[in-house]
């Protein structure tokens with residue numbers, strides 16, 4: 001489904017969002033106060049405009065309120081970031097993602113109506129730390145505080161050469177196996193007769209504690 005996105009602030013974060021959205025065939029309006037930053041994305045974005053997004057009239061004339069999603073990716077200038085988020089909210093944008101520099105900033109953004117508040121440096125730091133501590137967890141998604149989906153590498157001999165029925169992750173750990181990846185082959189909703197091999201990547205969902213227990217067994 002093609003949607004309209006406006007990305008305000010074309011630093012590393014905003015530019016990367018722009019490129020990813022365009023690669024996914026979406027329409028992207030890219031806005032920055034710096035001509036240099038706008039020029040760098042002129043050939044990528046659907047439209048790239050030099051503008052001060054803190055100026056409400058400018059955002060109105062760009063009809064920002066008609067966009068499906070607006071990403072406020074202004075970084076270091078927290079005041080500008082908050083003000084722009086407030087203006088796009090008031091102009092009626094239905095879905096706003098704003099980048100926070102710190103926890104207090106994140107709280108302010110949530111309060112004024114940002115639908116998603118992202119904290120890229122902190123989030124990435126958490127992921128890197130998590131990966132260093134649990135190298136067999138290749139990917140994870142905290143569904144809420146208690147439930148996690150994780151992609152775990154089979155690195156312990158105790159799991160190798162056994163079928164899913166034999167391993168019975170459900171009974172043993174309370175985890176549901178939703179996919180198995182062997183090399184480049186992915187089996188979604190794998191049947192019980194699938195044999196688990198060394199270095200296979202299994203995707204499981206269940207309690208965060210259960211995911212931790214399975215991970216501990218891989219160490």
Ligand code: ADP
Pocket residue numbers: 008009010011012013014031032033034037051052053054073074075076077080
């Ligand atoms: P990053 O860490 O993602 O590189 P930066 O803070 O370096 O973030 O980049 C933010 C971008 O936002 C810069 O390109 C800057 O020119 C732009 N910017 C800052 N204030 C405004 C504003 N009022 N209107 C539009 N763009 C702005």
